[in-house]
Amino acid sequence: MLVPASLAALLTVSACTVIPSSGPSAGAIESGAKAAETPYVLVNVTQAVADMLSRDQERPLSVAFGSARKQSSSRIGVGDVVSVVIWEASQTGLFSSGESNTGAAQIPPQPVSENGTIVVPYAGVVRVVGRSPQEVKADIEKALSGMAVEPQVLVNVITNNSNTVTVTGEVARSGLIPLLPGDNRLMDVIATAGGPRMESHQLAVQITRGSRSETIPMEQLISDPRENIYVQSNDIITLIRQPRSFTVFGATMANASVQFDESQLYLNQALAKVGGLNDDRANAKGIFVYRREPVERVRGIAPSARAMHADGTVNVIYQVDLKDPSGFFILKGFKVSNGDLIYIANSSLAEIRKFSTLISTTVSPIVQGAAVANNISDLGN
CATH class of the missing domain: 3.10.560.10 (Outer membrane lipoprotein wza domain like)
Structure with a gap:
């Protein structure tokens, strides 16, 4: 009776035993x-769910920031350095130097003040912030029309300090990159900073605009033209090593x-x-x-x-x-x-195999012991 009773007790304990597992079922x-x-x-996950998740992950930059140009980099801002040249159609004009048939004057380059203005002789204080060089040119010519002889004005932005983006991280040359008139796309700005310092598959590109940041793999930016969005002034572009x-x-x-x-x-x-x-x-x-x-x-x-x-x-x-x-x-x-x-x-x-193995490894020594005990008992008889 020893063997059946022991086995019954053992099976009762084993049934209550928690089977080892690597995680939940x-x-x-x-x-x-x-x-x-x-x-x-x-x-x-159905095919429709997989497709929806794939679409959600495809265009984080173009969805978050849009793909259209929203701000012109040709507008003059505070801190930009502006050059003004004035010509007249007479040697005896207001700006004449007496050395040619026309009068000309090079106004020394000057930074745009915090008030958004520059000073032009005889034209006075000229508001330039948020305006294009062509618009400023027209205002100066109008201001000088009663004093100068058929004035012609050329306005240039020598140093573009207000329309810049910051490029940092794993690029060859971190720093401020001035935006050029026309298209300024993300890949253009990264190239201007000398390009990435390592293989593209090791990098992610993060763009911060205001309080919002979005990040995509560098390879996705290269392979998907939709992600090569237009940058804007004061954007921060960071190349991050991100295995x-x-x-x-x-x-x-x-x-x-x-x-x-x-x-x-x-x-x-x-x-x-x-x-x-x-x-x-x-x-x-x-x-x-x-x-x-x-x-x-x-x-x-x-x-x-x-x-x-x-x-x-x-x-x-x-x-x-x-x-x-x-x-x-x-x-x-x-x-x-x-x-x-x-x-x-x-x-x-x-799980059944694990349970069977647990029972087998636990029961086997007892069965063997019982068999030995029975043999000894038989010898005694």
Whole structure:
């Protein structure tokens, strides 16, 4: 009677034993998403969801700042250095030097005052801030028309101190870059600063305008013309060395933190980097991607989502079901973001195997001991 009683007790203890696991089961994650105070939003990824997330991540700069020119760099600002030259159609005119058939005067270059003005002899104080050189020229000619002989004026901005952007970070020459009249796009300004100091796949570009900042991979800026937006005065452009990575846990061939250089890494490629799923353990319905997302983006998928953090983000778990034949197409269309955590849940069969192994390794010594005891008893008889 010793063996059956021991086995019964052992099985009772084993049934209450928590089976070791590398993380939650797929069922536990799905159940947690239905709780009243769930700490995350669970999203079942369809092809439509993957496409929507891809579109949301494609044009952060052009969406955030727009792609149109909003301000002309030809306007004069406070601190700019302005040169004025005046010609007359007579040797005896107001500005005549007596050395040629026409009178000419070079007004010494002067910075635009804080009041937005410069001073021109006989024309007096001229307001120039926010105006183009052509508009200032017309005002000076009008002011001199009653005194000078057919005056002709040339106005030039020698030093453009007000229409500049700051370029810093991983560029050859950090500093203030003056904006030229005409098109001033992001890549043009970076090139003027000497270009990046390292491979583009190692860099991200951050543009700060006022209180808003947005960042995209350098490779995306190069490959997508829509992201090469017009810059504006006082923009701050920073090239940041930003190696990107994701982390994989659970039923894969390797659990690791993996750095990647691709500007667009898809989930199938990410899983391939760690050797794919472990066939003996993985639950094909339990492919989960943990990520924090802006609540506005998540509401396009889950309208009831609410911000869970002070920065307006929400915890999201994206679930991909590879039991569905279309799941592999979803893997090819789901983009992995920097900092993502990918978790592969164990299958229920793997948990059963673990339980069986636990029972086997625990019961075997007792059975062997009981057999030895029975043999000794038989010898005694």
